[in-house]
Amino acid sequence: MSRYSNQPLLLEKLQNLAVSVALETTPQKPVTEATSVPRVHKLDDRLGSETVARIVAEYEAGASSAAIGSLFSLSKKSVVKVLREAGIKVRYPRMTESELRRATMLYNDGCSLVEVGKRLGRDHSTIYKSLKRAGMRLRDTHGRS
Template sequence: MSVRAGRRTAIVHVVRRYSRQVHLTEHLDRIDLADQGKGPVRPVPVPRGRISDRLDDERCGEIVSAYLGGTTVAALARQFEISDYSVRRILIGAGVKRPARGLSDRCIAQAKSLRAAGMSFAEVGQQLGIAESTVHLMMAGSTPSTKRETS
């Protein structure tokens, strides 16, 4: 990688992370010094503090849209370089409801029917797309049901 390409990459990195920070010029000056051979470009620390200082409304909107499109909280946290908690706070702030948890009554009935037909816990789980341990709990009556339908 050429020095010029390295500098561009570093500038893009700094601007992406610090576009809403008052210290942006300080970091750009550090890159310029390194480009002139007067010092190394050190990794820029991940900013801490309020999420509103790190992400503008547009980026928060991207997080909400991606989540509603099926991207997981963990994947969004990695992509936007924030914590899972911060992603959840953004989603809550945007009024996004968490999906219902638990299994539908229909799913529980199917599992019981498949077990009665002689299938193992693992086979039932695979057939219904749930974990074997969930099937065990379901048969023991420990898994709550909800009104939502699962396939």
């Protein structure tokens, strides 16, 4: 052994470590079957006929698909799917004439489609489609004429 070797001290530290590890370890629990019920992802399996009937009734009463989705903790897309499978014709609310005039005015004043949509409470794609349907020539995406 060299002069810097301190084997008895190292052996004592190793024994102390082994004892502390033995005290801290707990026996592992045996593997058992899962007690929780797996989450069902398929929409048809999650929603009963009563829920589908309530969704259809809400929609026919005039509620939007987004509002129904938040009411039943579903996405808008899921609500539309349920409605179509139930044979309900899905409505797409078009812009009114006054909204179209306001959108045209804002767009001609230099607002982007996104800004116009935010001001009118509509999606920018709805603004785009409505202005195109009205025959308006739109700027390109970089603001050039």
